[in-house]
Amino acid sequence: MSSELTSGSGPALNEYYNASQLRADSWSRLKADSARLAAAAASADTSSLQRRVAETMAMLEPIEIYWAFPGRHNFKHLQRLFELGEYVGMSRSIARIVRSLMSNAYRHKAIPLGLNGETEEQEDADSVIESAEEVAHQRPYFEILVVDNMTLGQEQALRHSLRKMRRSEDQFIYEAVIVPSFEDAVIAVLQNHNIQAVVARYGFSYRSVHNFALLHRSLTRIDERHIADLQSEDYGIALARVCETLRPELDFYLVTDQSVEDVAGRVPQNCRRVFYNQEDYVELHLNILRGINKRYKSPFFSALREYARQPTGVFHAMPISRGKSITKSHWIKDMGEFYGLNIFLAETSATSGGLDSLLDPHGPIKEAQELAARAFGAKQTYFVTNGTSTANKIVVQSLIRPGDIVLVDRDCHKSHHYGMVLSGAQVIYLDSYPLDQFSMYGAVPLREIKHQLLKLKKAGKLDRVKLLLLTNCTFDGIVYNVERFMQECLAIKPDLVFLWDEAWFAFARFGPTYRQRTAMHCAKALRERYCSDDYRETYVAWKEEFDKLDPEDEATWLDRPLLPDPDQVVIRTYACQSTHKTLTSLRQGSMIHVYDQSFRTKVEDAFHEAYMTHTSTSPNYQILASLDVGRRQVELEGFELVQKQVEMAMVLRQAVASHPLLRKHFRFLTVQDMIPEEYRKSGIKKYYDPEDGWTRIWEAWAEDEFVLDATRLTLYVGDIGIDGDTFKNRYLMEKYGIQVNKTSRNTVLFMTNIGTTRSSVAYLIEVLVSIAHELEEESADANQAEQRVHARKVHSLTKELPPLPDFSRFHGTFQPGGDDSTGEGDLRTAYFLAYDDSKCDFLPIEDDTIDKKLKAGEDVVSAMFVIPYPPGFPILVPGQVVSPEILEFMRKLDVKEIHGYRPEIGLRVFTKEALSEEAQKN
Numbered sequence: 001m002s003s004e005l006t007s008g009s010g011p012a013l014n015e016y017y018n019a020s021q022l023r024a025d026s027w028s029r030l031k032a033d034s035a036r037l038a039a040a041a042a043s044a045d046t047s048s049l050q051r052r053v054a055e056t057m058a059m060l061e062p063i064e065i066y067w068a069f070p071g072r073h074n075f076k077h078l079q080r081l082f083e084l085g086e087y088v089g090m091s092r093s094i095a096r097i098v099r100s101l102m103s104n105a106y107r108h109k110a111i112p113l114g115l116n117g118e119t120e121e122q123e124d125a126d127s128v129i130e131s132a133e134e135v136a137h138q139r140p141y142f143e144i145l146v147v148d149n150m151t152l153g154q155e156q157a158l159r160h161s162l163r164k165m166r167r168s169e170d171q172f173i174y175e176a177v178i179v180p181s182f183e184d185a186v187i188a189v190l191q192n193h194n195i196q197a198v199v200a201r202y203g204f205s206y207r208s209v210h211n212f213a214l215l216h217r218s219l220t221r222i223d224e225r226h227i228a229d230l231q232s233e234d235y236g237i238a239l240a241r242v243c244e245t246l247r248p249e250l251d252f253y254l255v256t257d258q259s260v261e262d263v264a265g266r267v268p269q270n271c272r273r274v275f276y277n278q279e280d281y282v283e284l285h286l287n288i289l290r291g292i293n294k295r296y297k298s299p300f301f302s303a304l305r306e307y308a309r310q311p312t313g314v315f316h317a318m319p320i321s322r323g324k325s326i327t328k329s330h331w332i333k334d335m336g337e338f339y340g341l342n343i344f345l346a347e348t349s350a351t352s353g354g355l356d357s358l359l360d361p362h363g364p365i366k367e368a369q370e371l372a373a374r375a376f377g378a379k380q381t382y383f384v385t386n387g388t389s390t391a392n393k394i395v396v397q398s399l400i401r402p403g404d405i406v407l408v409d410r411d412c413h414k415s416h417h418y419g420m421v422l423s424g425a426q427v428i429y430l431d432s433y434p435l436d437q438f439s440m441y442g443a444v445p446l447r448e449i450k451h452q453l454l455k456l457k458k459a460g461k462l463d464r465v466k467l468l469l470l471t472n473c474t475f476d477g478i479v480y481n482v483e484r485f486m487q488e489c490l491a492i493k494p495d496l497v498f499l500w501d502e503a504w505f506a507f508a509r510f511g512p513t514y515r516q517r518t519a520m521h522c523a524k525a526l527r528e529r530y531c532s533d534d535y536r537e538t539y540v541a542w543k544e545e546f547d548k549l550d551p552e553d554e555a556t557w558l559d560r561p562l563l564p565d566p567d568q569v570v571i572r573t574y575a576c577q578s579t580h581k582t583l584t585s586l587r588q589g590s591m592i593h594v595y596d597q598s599f600r601t602k603v604e605d606a607f608h609e610a611y612m613t614h615t616s617t618s619p620n621y622q623i624l625a626s627l628d629v630g631r632r633q634v635e636l637e638g639f640e641l642v643q644k645q646v647e648m649a650m651v652l653r654q655a656v657a658s659h660p661l662l663r664k665h666f667r668f669l670t671v672q673d674m675i676p677e678e679y680r681k682s683g684i685k686k687y688y689d690p691e692d693g694w695t696r697i698w699e700a701w702a703e704d705e706f707v708l709d710a711t712r713l714t715l716y717v718g719d720i721g722i723d724g725d726t727f728k729n730r731y732l733m734e735k736y737g738i739q740v741n742k743t744s745r746n747t748v749l750f751m752t753n754i755g756t757t758r759s760s761v762a763y764l765i766e767v768l769v770s771i772a773h774e775l776e777e778e779s780a781d782a783n784q785a786e787q788r789v790h791a792r793k794v795h796s797l798t799k800e801l802p803p804l805p806d807f808s809r810f811h812g813t814f815q816p817g818g819d820d821s822t823g824e825g826d827l828r829t830a831y832f833l834a835y836d837d838s839k840c841d842f843l844p845i846e847d848d849t850i851d852k853k854l855k856a857g858e859d860v861v862s863a864m865f866v867i868p869y870p871p872g873f874p875i876l877v878p879g880q881v882v883s884p885e886i887l888e889f890m891r892k893l894d895v896k897e898i899h900g901y902r903p904e905i906g907l908r909v910f911t912k913e914a915l916s917e918e919a920q921k922n
């Protein structure tokens with residue numbers, strides 16, 4: 001079929017990142033072409049138009065079988081109209097389909113397509129635009145996937161039977177998509193985000209009869225282990241397993257003609273019911289609705305809404321509650337108008353009764369947290385109303401006692417550094433690989449972590465090592481191979497605890513590619529693997545080979561993958577997510593997810609205390625309700641939203657790479673730019689190339705040490721001679737109202753999120769094109785002096801980038817027992833020593849005062865966290881020795897904001913006397 005190479009008369013197929021993009025474009029093209037065909041005079045030569053329509057229909061046919069609307073039956077009818085030359089009727093129906101797909105009208109009403117003899121007036125009834133309230137009150141719609149080999153007639157009968165089950169009191173409404181094979185089912189669940197439940201019957205085959213490359217890519221997602229030696233009677237169970245790995249939120253129902261008891265014992269967790277020879281649809285229908293309702297319900301949000309409706313008198317310390325202090329006011333009524341009354345009606349506290357308490361949850365908050373744990377794959381989930389800044393501190397405090405050793409990436413969020421101070425940890429800072437040319441860091445290589453752990457092992461300190469703390473993904477989008485990192489670290493220290501800062505990664509669970517690199521997913525996968533007999537065998541064989549090598553030689557450990565001992569390993573994993581950063585939640589809504597086999601026995605009490613330490617006794621209930629609803633959303637449409645978020649990012653990449661003017665001035669940094677080759681086993685260099693089209697990112701995500709989150713787009717602006725900060729403020733914000741989060745000297749970071757629309761992407765492209773025109777004009781009008789200034793600026797931004805300094809070392813005073821062999825430092829002692837002004841001095845960095853001291857062999861020791869923005873991580877921490885490289889970096893920094901350093905006063909350092917006095921105490 002031509003669809004392998006081209007998409008009708010549209011762009012080449014490899015221009016499409018996925019089939020949903022192709023589907024949307026094809027319908028639009030079909031609408032335009034069919035309208036022209038219908039309008040053409042009888043005498044006109046329409047052969048090329050006819051060919052285009054035929055090609056587009058051929059392109060859509062294999063895609064449409066995975067969607068309930070317009071459905072296989074209606075699509076066939078369109079094809080028939082086309083063959084009969086009934087272009088007017090066909091064009092009208094196509095227009096209606098497109099309108100309905102765009103407006104989502106098909107989700108809540110039957111769309112008359114004129115295919116069943118409806119009049120034009122009847123058809124136009126669906127054009128009435130509904131109000132927001134009407135839409136809000138409509139029953140949510142979804143689709144179920146039925147996997148069975150049926151004729152068109154049988155399919156119609158099944159659909160009819162399921163529709164007959166509908167009752168007015170049903171909360172939801174659904175339609176069925178019916179596919180005949182295992183492969184089609186996998187394609188359907190990956191393509192059609194409307195699918196919420198799968199019903200696998202017993203008559204389906206394995207292979208799909210279609211062979212459409214764009215769709216068949218989905219099949220590479222099938223884990224070979226699930227289909228090895230597969231017998232046809234086990235297709236249903238295997239499909240359940242595959243669905244569980246791809247979309248674990250889906251409810252799976254198995255209809256079998258074998259012994260139900262036997263089958264029920266072998267099905268995975270996502271299989272909600274096994275039916276025997278199901279012909280009675282009532283049970284199935286009720287189960288399907290119940291399954292959706294389990295995800296739909298949001299106990300805390302419901303309880304809060306209920307509370308808001310109750311008439312209560314407030315004799316309690318909260319005048320804003322019920323809005324009274326606002327509605328009665330003569331001066332602040334506008335606040336009430338702006339927010340509306342509900343937000344105040346819902347203002348409450350645990351002590352005012354009726355609702356649960358965050359500090360001691362037993363009711364709807366507890367239930368909401370349990371549902372969140374299910375959704376995010378955790379064993380326990382805790383809501384936090386003061387952001388991941390607080391979540392991080394809670395976890396660190398609950399796991400760490402003074403003196404415990406913690407390994408932490410130095411460019412982590414500042415909440416961790418403060419967490420270390422609070423808990424009294426002995427900190428070992430890990431250096432991420434630097435990206436000097438962009439003034440940013442990558443992530444910490446596995447080799448570096450193994451090296452540190454082995455050093456600690458050699459020094460006999462492994463028992464004091466408690467926690468490894470890493471940021472996944474980083475602000476700039478570098479994503480760790482979480483499973484491999486945990487596996488290899490556990491081989492050295494089998495009870496190591498991991499805290500993955502997933503502040504930017506809450507959404508990741510809901511995309512199958514992303515999910516495999518999330519902490520909770522990997523913790524579960526590793527636990528299951530280490531319990532299996534297969535793993536035990538693998539381990540024994542590996543150990544036998546490993547024992548032949550020299551264990552004293554570090555290379556033995558560094559140069560090969562290590563496997564943990566199944567008899568010793570314990571999975572102890574924590575993740576903190578800023579739900580508010582990437583999912584629906586009010587600001588500060590955050591979650592702590594726990595997958596710790598020792599939580600109940602070793603951590604729970606300490607966790608409770610740490611939670612009490614950091615949680616307000618007046619938590620914001622609106623934030624909690626938004627976390628509950630945010631969870632509902634991702635369980636029902638997270639897959640779709642993440643898919644679109646990635647798609648939008650890819651559209652942006654494609655636009656900038658292929659637009660002649662844009663590619664002349666700008667480029668998005670590629671995987672190759674941001675991840676050195678040694679960490680990319682897959683060899684993948686970029687996600688999109690104008691010549692080669694799209695890369696398959698699945699393989700890279702399965703294997704590579706680091707991958708790039710596609711939804712982070714770092715625009716390189718060094719070549720246009722504008723620094724990141726100026727580009728952000730003067731161009732994007734002031735002129736065009738575009739907000740971005742982060743810049744470096746020569747880059748600006750854009751992110752797509754679950755709210756990004758095609759229009760907002762189009763707007764950004766438009767803005768970049770306008771800026772590019774402006775640059776063209778400026779360059780054309782520049783006189784020689786201006787050209788020289790510009791060239792100097794470009795040179796400075798592209799060539800004169802100060803190398804990012806490594807962590808130097810803690811001063812001996814702050815190294816326990818003066819032992820500097822393993823590098824851990826006592827951040828807390830240094831931090832509090834700096835409270836005493838008499839122990840500190842200020843040294844200028846512009847002159848050579850510090851250089852002279854360093855040359856004379858004197859240690860200059862920082863008393864502060866010194867954090868320049870950007871890059872936003874400390875280049876000095878309390879107790880850290882200033883190195884010539886750090887000094888050089890500070891001097892070359894041209895940022896205005898440096899926390900912990902005031903140029904007019906100088907760098908705050910400890911006096912020599914303070915250091916020796918403190919050293920004597922130890």
Ligand SMILES: Cc1ncc(COP(=O)(O)O)c(C=O)c1O
Pocket residue numbers: 386387388389390392412413415471475501503504578588590
């Ligand atoms: C990696 C990382 N962790 C934690 C935080 C803090 O999160 P929050 O803003 O939810 O307090 C941030 C904030 O930007 C972050 O980038």
